Amino acid sequence: MKTILIFVSTLDGKITKWGDPEIRSWSSKNDQDYFDTVWNETRVVIMGSGTYNPYPVKPNSKNLFIVMTRHPEEYKSKAAPGQLEFTNESPLQLVTRFAKTGEEKMLIVGGAQIATSFLRDGLIDELWLTIEPKIFGKGANFVIEEKLDIGLELLSCTRANNQGTLMTKYKVIRA
Numbered sequence: 630m631k632t633i634l635i636f637v638s639t640l641d642g643k644i645t646k647w648g649d650p651e652i653r654s655w656s657s658k659n660d661q662d663y664f665d666t667v668w669n670e671t672r673v674v675i676m677g678s679g680t681y682n683p684y685p686v687k688p689n690s691k692n693l694f695i696v697m698t699r700h701p702e703e704y705k706s707k708a709a710p711g712q713l714e715f716t717n718e719s720p721l722q723l724v725t726r727f728a729k730t731g732e733e734k735m736l737i738v739g740g741a742q743i744a745t746s747f748l749r750d751g752l753i754d755e756l757w758l759t760i761e762p763k764i765f766g767k768g769a770n771f772v773i774e775e776k777l778d779i780g781l782e783l784l785s786c787t788r789a790n791n792q793g794t795l796m797t798k799y800k801v802i803r804a
């Protein structure tokens with residue numbers, strides 16, 4: 630099973646504009662379409678409660694959304710079995726679970742805390758990063774501030790529009 634971390638960021642590595650969780654106000658239409666396509670092609674989509682809470686995903690029959698929280702009991706009324714789960718399983722437990730059930734890939738859609746947990750534990754195979762030609766200065770980065778040392782190798786880079794939105798795919802290199 631391939632584990633893919635997907636983000637849209639600015640040239641200065643920001644995944645929010647000044648901390649506002651609304652992404653679609655600044656990301657390109659190209660990225661939004663791309664993200665929707667990838668999302669529709671992947672059954673298992675993992676996110677942290679910090680990403681879920683501002684814009685809760687609606688359960689549907691195509692996806693299994695997994696929301697990581699240390700307080701799953703607080704979300705009982707929102708859960709939809711087989712479509713939307715709230716869990717305090719660790720990143721390793723989740724990867725093990727979905728590898729066992731035969732999933733082809735698992736999409737980790739953020740945010741920064743969740744991305745950092747998976748990267749720290751060596752559980753990400755690829756980073757799919759859209760880079761918008763913008764600089765916000767202030768806002769969250771796609772990893773939280775902690776010491777990491779992760780090598781990546783560029784697999785592909787596509788220019789998506791005239792302004793120069795870049796869609797990149799990197800492979801994580803394990804030592």
Ligand SMILES: NC(=O)c1ccc[n+]([C@@H]2O[C@H](COP(=O)([O-])OP(=O)(O)OC[C@H]3O[C@@H](n4cnc5c(N)ncnc54)[C@H](OP(=O)(O)O)[C@@H]3O)[C@@H](O)[C@H]2O)c1
Nearest residue numbers: 636637644650677678679680697698699739740741742743
């Ligand atoms: N530009 C992009 O592509 C993009 C993508 C995604 C998100 N974002 C932005 O990123 C922001 C959210 O990021 P974030 O870092 O604040 O939050 P996050 O990573 O989405 O979620 C963090 C929360 O997940 C829970 N958690 C963390 N580690 C866990 C673990 N190992 N097991 C179980 N639960 C765990 C904790 O919540 P509990 O308190 O519930 O335990 C924690 O507060 C939002 O503003 C969103 O808009 C941007």
